[in-house]
Amino acid sequence: MKIHTTNYFNTLITVAEDSKALKGDIPTIKIDKLTVANLQFDKLNKHPNKINSDDLIFDIYAERNEILESDLEKERIKFYSKGQPCLRTSPLAKTYGWGIYYDSNGNIRLIDSASEEYENMLQNDAIKKLPAMRNSKK
Numbered sequence: 001m002k003i004h005t006t007n008y009f010n011t012l013i014t015v016a017e018d019s020k021a022l023k024g025d026i027p028t029i030k031i032d033k034l035t036v037a038n039l040q041f042d043k044l045n046k047h048p049n050k051i052n053s054d055d056l057i058f059d060i061y062a063e064r065n066e067i068l069e070s071d072l073e074k075e076r077i078k079f080y081s082k083g084q085p086c087l088r089t090s091p092l093a094k095t096y097g098w099g100i101y102y103d104s105n106g107n108i109r110l111i112d113s114a115s116e117e118y119e120n121m122l123q124n125d126a127i128k129k130l131p132a133m134r135n136s137k138k
Helices: 036-046 053-064 069-079 116-123
Strands: 011-014 098-102 108-112 128-131
Touching (some): 011 116, 036 053, 036 108, 108 116
Parallel strands (some): 011 128
């Protein structure tokens, strides 16, 4: 069985061109349930450069679907046996103004789109750039 991946290396996912955010904003917390944006932001804020995209996406899927720890390995294989959307679809890059940087090992961290670091990364030809998916069709 083929296993798919969402990981990139030495890549910056840039903020969606139709994002209204002027800087990296903390996702709004809803009282009744944490959103994907909340969960992604919390994990990446607590563990910058310590987690890759596959781990982040599956961890959030497992948490939201209340997968038992004893079933995690089996469910992960099942989950990645078909292609999954990468972080180009993340609300952090689409809506909240965060760039998502993958280092040479595939570990990720958030970069505020209003920061000098983000601007420097945009100018760095050694870093591949991929735009976040648009929020609406053209």
